[in-house]
Amino acid sequence: MKLHYAFLTIFSLFLLLATTKSQDFPVGSCGDQAGGALCAEGFCCSKWGWCGNTSAYCDAENCQSQCPPPPSPPPPPQGELPCGVQHGGATCPPTMCCTIMGYCANSRGPLCSRDLCQSNCGPAQCGVDARGAPCVNRIHCCTIGGSCAVYTSPICMPPFCQSQCYFGQKESARISMLKAIG
Known part of the structure; x- marks a missing residue:
């Protein structure tokens, strides 16, 4: 009976290890630091590997992935064509x-x-x-x-x-x- 429990314990540990990811990352981590993990929609991945939606995460100099598009250039004054x-x-x-x-x-x-x-x-x-x-x-x-x-x-x-x-x-x-x- 002891052998049966030992076998069952070893088999359970093997199954547990086989189904667990080889690397677990903290919730909210992303990017290169988290194996390429993505943030939820509406959030940016900062260069430090954390998800957020403020300038600390989403500004061009801070953002690693899922960054907002750059702002469009201002339009020319109304009725004037660009030149030169x-x-x-x-x-x-x-x-x-x-x-x-x-x-x-x-x-x-x-x-x-x-x-x-x-x-x-x-x-x-x-x-x-x-x-x-x-x-x-x-x-x-x-x-x-x-x-x-x-x-x-x-x-x-x-x-x-x-x-x-x-x-x-x-x-x-x-x-x-x-x-x-x-």
Whole structure:
């Protein structure tokens, strides 16, 4: 009889071990840390291997899997078409210019003045559209729209400048340069 109980005990332990998972993970664990386990619907798996639905789990820098999609870029201002260097070189219809903000505007409006324009800007003062002419004043840059603008203007920095560009010299170096030519 003792042998029968011993055999039954060993057989029961064998069945118990055979039906138990080789690895058990805490409830709420997920991802690589938990053998690829997934979270319940509506929850994200954090880079630390825990399920949750707050930014600590679901932000792009914290999320490992089941992450929310990235936010969509904001739409262009109503009625304006995207264009220029900000939008892969997209062009505007013939009656419109591309502003330095990257949207098409009425060619006769103030946003199409040479210092606010990227393309389709009216007569050029410098650059490619002016047969390569430089800006005469040495403290000016040639914008991608073909206008001469003062170095302190944001359009004298890439990507809005085509020649004689300001490349971020320190303020004191720029003042020294202006005094030297002035």
